Amino acid sequence: MNRSRSGGLRSHIPELAILATLIAAPVMLPHLGFSIDLLTRVLNWGLIGLGFDILFGLAGLLSFGQAAFYGVGGFVTAYLLVSGTLSSVWLALAAGTISAGAFGLVVGWLAVRRIGIYFTMITLAFGQMAYFIENSPLSHYTGGENGIPGVPVPVLGFGEHAIRIGAGLPMYVLFAVIFFGGYVLARRIVRSPVGAILLAIKENTARVAMLGHNVPAYKLAAFVIAALYAGLAGGLLGSFQSYMPPDAFSLETSGQLVVQTIVGGANTLIGPLVGAAVWLWLRDNLQLVPGLTTLWKLVLGIAFIALVVGLRRGICGEIIHWLTERRTLSARRAAEAATEAIEAGAVKAASSRGRDTALPLPSPATGDSDVALEACALARHYGGLKAVDGVSFKVRCGSIHAVIGPNGAGKSTLFKMLLDEVSPTSGHVLLFGSQVTGHGVSRSAQFGIAKSNQLNQLFPNLSVRKNLRIAALARCRGPLRIDLLRTADSLPEVEAQIEAIMALLDLSACADTPAHILAYGEKRRLEIGMAFATSPKVLLLDEPLAGMSPSERAATCALIRDIARTCTIVIVEHDLDAIFGLAERITVLYEGRLLADGTADEIRGNQQVQDAYLGGLHAHEPA
Amino acid sequence: MPSWPALASQAFNGLALGSLLALVSSGLTIILGTLGVLNFAHGALFAVGAYAAFVMLQYTQSFLLAIAVGCGFMLVLGFLLERLIIRFFYGRPHEDQILVTYGIGIVLVECVRAVFGGNAQRVPTPSWGQGATQLGFLIYPTYRLQLIAIIATLLVGLYLVLYRTSMGLVVRAGIENPGMVGILGINLRRTFLLVFAIGVVAVGLAGMLYAPVVAVTPDMGANFMAQSFVVIVLGGLGSFPGAVVGGLIAGEIVSLTSAFNSSYSEVMLYALMALLLVLRPQGLFGSEGRV
Numbered sequence: 001m002n003r004s005r006s007g008g009l010r011s012h013i014p015e016l017a018i019l020a021t022l023i024a025a026p027v028m029l030p031h032l033g034f035s036i037d038l039l040t041r042v043l044n045w046g047l048i049g050l051g052f053d054i055l056f057g058l059a060g061l062l063s064f065g066q067a068a069f070y071g072v073g074g075f076v077t078a079y080l081l082v083s084g085t086l087s088s089v090w091l092a093l094a095a096g097t098i099s100a101g102a103f104g105l106v107v108g109w110l111a112v113r114r115i116g117i118y119f120t121m122i123t124l125a126f127g128q129m130a131y132f133i134e135n136s137p138l139s140h141y142t143g144g145e146n147g148i149p150g151v152p153v154p155v156l157g158f159g160e161h162a163i164r165i166g167a168g169l170p171m172y173v174l175f176a177v178i179f180f181g182g183y184v185l186a187r188r189i190v191r192s193p194v195g196a197i198l199l200a201i202k203e204n205t206a207r208v209a210m211l212g213h214n215v216p217a218y219k220l221a222a223f224v225i226a227a228l229y230a231g232l233a234g235g236l237l238g239s240f241q242s243y244m245p246p247d248a249f250s251l252e253t254s255g256q257l258v259v260q261t262i263v264g265g266a267n268t269l270i271g272p273l274v275g276a277a278v279w280l281w282l283r284d285n286l287q288l289v290p291g292l293t294t295l296w297k298l299v300l301g302i303a304f305i306a307l308v309v310g311l312r313r314g315i316c317g318e319i320i321h322w323l324t325e326r327r328t329l330s331a332r333r334a335a336e337a338a339t340e341a342i343e344a345g346a347v348k349a350a351s352s353r354g355r356d357t358a359l360p361l362p363s364p365a366t367g368d369s370d371v372a373l374e375a376c377a378l379a380r381h382y383g384g385l386k387a388v389d390g391v392s393f394k395v396r397c398g399s400i401h402a403v404i405g406p407n408g409a410g411k412s413t414l415f416k417m418l419l420d421e422v423s424p425t426s427g428h429v430l431l432f433g434s435q436v437t438g439h440g441v442s443r444s445a446q447f448g449i450a451k452s453n454q455l456n457q458l459f460p461n462l463s464v465r466k467n468l469r470i471a472a473l474a475r476c477r478g479p480l481r482i483d484l485l486r487t488a489d490s491l492p493e494v495e496a497q498i499e500a501i502m503a504l505l506d507l508s509a510c511a512d513t514p515a516h517i518l519a520y521g522e523k524r525r526l527e528i529g530m531a532f533a534t535s536p537k538v539l540l541l542d543e544p545l546a547g548m549s550p551s552e553r554a555a556t557c558a559l560i561r562d563i564a565r566t567c568t569i570v571i572v573e574h575d576l577d578a579i580f581g582l583a584e585r586i587t588v589l590y591e592g593r594l595l596a597d598g599t600a601d602e603i604r605g606n607q608q609v610q611d612a613y614l615g616g617l618h619a620h621e622p623a
Numbered sequence: 624m625p626s627w628p629a630l631a632s633q634a635f636n637g638l639a640l641g642s643l644l645a646l647v648s649s650g651l652t653i654i655l656g657t658l659g660v661l662n663f664a665h666g667a668l669f670a671v672g673a674y675a676a677f678v679m680l681q682y683t684q685s686f687l688l689a690i691a692v693g694c695g696f697m698l699v700l701g702f703l704l705e706r707l708i709i710r711f712f713y714g715r716p717h718e719d720q721i722l723v724t725y726g727i728g729i730v731l732v733e734c735v736r737a738v739f740g741g742n743a744q745r746v747p748t749p750s751w752g753q754g755a756t757q758l759g760f761l762i763y764p765t766y767r768l769q770l771i772a773i774i775a776t777l778l779v780g781l782y783l784v785l786y787r788t789s790m791g792l793v794v795r796a797g798i799e800n801p802g803m804v805g806i807l808g809i810n811l812r813r814t815f816l817l818v819f820a821i822g823v824v825a826v827g828l829a830g831m832l833y834a835p836v837v838a839v840t841p842d843m844g845a846n847f848m849a850q851s852f853v854v855i856v857l858g859g860l861g862s863f864p865g866a867v868v869g870g871l872i873a874g875e876i877v878s879l880t881s882a883f884n885s886s887y888s889e890v891m892l893y894a895l896m897a898l899l900l901v902l903r904p905q906g907l908f909g910s911e912g913r914v
Contacts, residue, residue: 060718062717062718062721062722064721110897110900110901113900113904114900114904116717116718117655117661117717117721117860118856118860120661120717120718120721121661121852121855121856122856122896122900124849124852125849125852125853125856125893125896126893126897128846128849128889128893129889129890129893129894129897132889132890132893133890136885136886136887136889136890137886137887137890139886251845251849252845255725255729258722258725259725259726259729262722294736294737294740294741295733295737297729297733297736298729298730298733298734298736298737300729301726301729301730301733302730304722304726304729305708305723305726305727305730308719308722308723308726309708309711309723312719
């Protein structure tokens with residue numbers, strides 16, 4: 001299953017297509033009612049849109065405040081030029097862009113703490129704040145409601161040979177060059193590890209954190225990138241119009257950007273550009289139709305509602321979807337066939353004993369100790385309910401340790417406290433002698449604790465390979481690294497790790513299948529595999545056998561034994577037969593308290609345990 | 624340092640603006656709390672309310688009658704929006720809900736613009752609200768005092784509906800846990816419809832009552848919506864008491880700041896929100912969790 005790594009001409013088709021379109025547009029499109037000025041304006045919107053699409057399309061963060069950064073970039077550039085502080089338009093543009101990025105850092109730092117509705121409202125409110133700051137307290141510098149007139153155009157070269165980039169075609173060429181550069185950069189960001197992680201954040205934020213990535217920091221990075229693009233576009237606007245208008249800051253600007261992105265298609269990078277072309281073309285051309293002069297925006301509003309209700313993908317999104325649908329369809333057929341084969345018993349449970357489980361990515365270095373994980377008097381109270389009440393136990397390094405107990409015994413809560421997903425009311429957890437509790441779930445993952453969940457927490461629209469890549473990247477790159485220019489699949493150890501795990505999971509055949517169309521048993525294996533792909537020191541498995549058929553159970557038990565040869569495993573499971581076959585040591589919980597702790601044989605013979613499970617009956621039967 | 628009468632006058636302005644924001648925000652917050660939908664069409668509905676008052680006053684000479692008919696109109700509009708569009712979005716992501724209500728907002732504003740044009744309209748102050756009232760140390764416009772009283776009455780009415788009726792109990796239970804209310808056998812569809820309509824009427828009423836004080840334009844609601852977002856972030860999402868207290872605080876901040884330096888009045892409001900987000904992100908009356 002060696003796929004050719006990214007590179008070569010084929011992977012650059014989008015860039016070439018954009019380049020060809022940018023060259024052809026001023027020749028072809030004027031016949032369709034696009035003037036050169038209109039095209040330049042479309043490129044300006046497209047440039048903000050590149051950043052916004054990384055924020056909204058890729059990372060799923062809907063901001064209604066992009067006007068703030070557009071305006072900051074524009075007014076800083078315009079002020080520096082008109083006041084005479086800087087004479088070079090290029091330097092002023094750089095200063096404006098950096099100012100917008102700095103403002104984005106401040107607003108983003110506050111906004112990314114919240115999600116969903118809160119995030120959108122906070123960005124909108126800061127957008128309004130920027131508008132009022134421009135309008136009143138800073139009106140001495142910004143001209144308030146009048147804006148800044150007389151912004152000069154950029155000049156290429158020095159002295160006598162300098163070329164002024166005037167209105168019309170030269171300005172279009174400048175914008176086209178900058179847009180193309182911006183597009184190439186944005187596409188690299190999308191294809192970088194950071195882009196892969198941002199997409200995963202949109203799919204399932206909690207899981208990204210659980211794998212060990214610093215989610216707020218990555219969101220903030222996307223926010224600042226979007227602000228930088230908006231700032232650059234704002235700076236160019238002033239030069240283009242030789243006037244910096246205050247409505248760059250208005251809520252209308254932010255809203256128009258959102259609408260254009262949806263119309264063109266989010267998560268396509270060129271969607272905002274296409275949306276802007278549609279919006280501005282309709283505005284200019286509908287106004288010429290008698291009787292429709294004031295109605296163009298109404299028409300667009302209705303079309304927008306229809307798009308949100310029906311075709312969520314937008315223009316470019318629908319085209320891309322139509323192109324890729326065939327591939328997905330054949331993958332889905334294969335998945336269905338595989339499921340049927342399993343049901344028909346045609347596929348034997350792979351006898352996987354003796355598979356190599358040494359992973360290419362090393363586990364984090366920790367202290368050398370016989371005890372891998374130690375829970376010290378862990379307690380979690382919900383009001384008066386004591387879900388877990390003072391539980392202590394030790395997990396020996398290299399063992400399979402089971403935690404069992406009847407429903408409601410507190411197993412899942414205990415598990416969540418082991419990796420600080422739930423913070424304990426009292427008590428703490430030690431990993432090879434160092435404290436885990438209080439650091440949060442993503443730091444715990446970096447310390448070397450991974451967990452597979454009771455309910456699958458996958459990235460449903462990403463392929464198996466990409467699911468595993470997010471996990472492996474967390475071990476390879478640590479909690480945060482802003483490597484925007486390398487491609488996500490260019491780290492050889494990570495790719496080796498993914499291949500090793502896919503072979504271990506028997507998922508190599510569906511490496512490029514989206515996770516949501518896998519068969520159930522395959523999803524369960526991927527869930528475990530993602531946790532294992534972080535090269536943990538201690539792997540927590542929460543009911544790994546839940547919902548599996550007998551043959552799948554046997555295969556999964558074999559998989560767990562394989563994994564146990566390289567890392568310590570703690571397992572919660574209701575299938576006691578499987579547990580007694582797997583575990584060397586068993587901890588029994590009952591109503592939040594520790595009932596027994598011992599070897600499998602000790603627990604099997606323990607009268608209290610039998611009573612707890614069977615309500616006083618003496619025969620041993622699995623619950 | 625401004626003089627005491629000027630400060631007192633600004634405090635009254637703050638009360639008038641604050642009570643208005645409280646009414647707008649309580650409409651926004653009960654829709655958000657119960658339906659889970661952040662209504663981005665709220666600003667447009669504010670403008671629609673103001674225009675409703677403008678139209679009705681052309682036909683009836685009575686301001687009260689105009690408001691009564693206008694409320695009926697807003698109620699029907701609320702029913703229609705919920706039945707035709709909003710109800711299909713309860714199960715969709717927040718982003719989709721925001722986008723569709725934003726689209727509705729565009730369409731409403733453009734409809735108003737298409738019918739009435741973009742120029743500012745004037746709505747006359749009702750005959751019983753003319754002139755100014757002597758309040759001992761300062762003279763204050765009568766209609767603004769009446770505005771405060773009317774909105775206070777409306778908010779008390781809304782409070783009684785929410786906290787003293789069985790329907791209100793269902794709404795408040797729905798804010799806490801909509802799934803459980805459904806399991807108990809209560810028809811949430813009807814409650815949702817009613818809550819949305821009440822929210823629309825509340826913001827429409829705010830628009831009608833405020834119409835005599837300001838110039839009526841199709842875009843007049845946008846800034847009110849942004850401010851009411853600040854109010855519900857201050858008060859806590861979905862909290863009715865939070866919306867009322869938050870509204871009054873926001874109104875006073877804007878007005879009192881402008882007594883010192885009017886250019887900072889709006890900026891202070893957003894600065895306060897930023898501060899609160901750092902110190903107490905769940906808002907004054909909110910609890911962490913839902914939304």
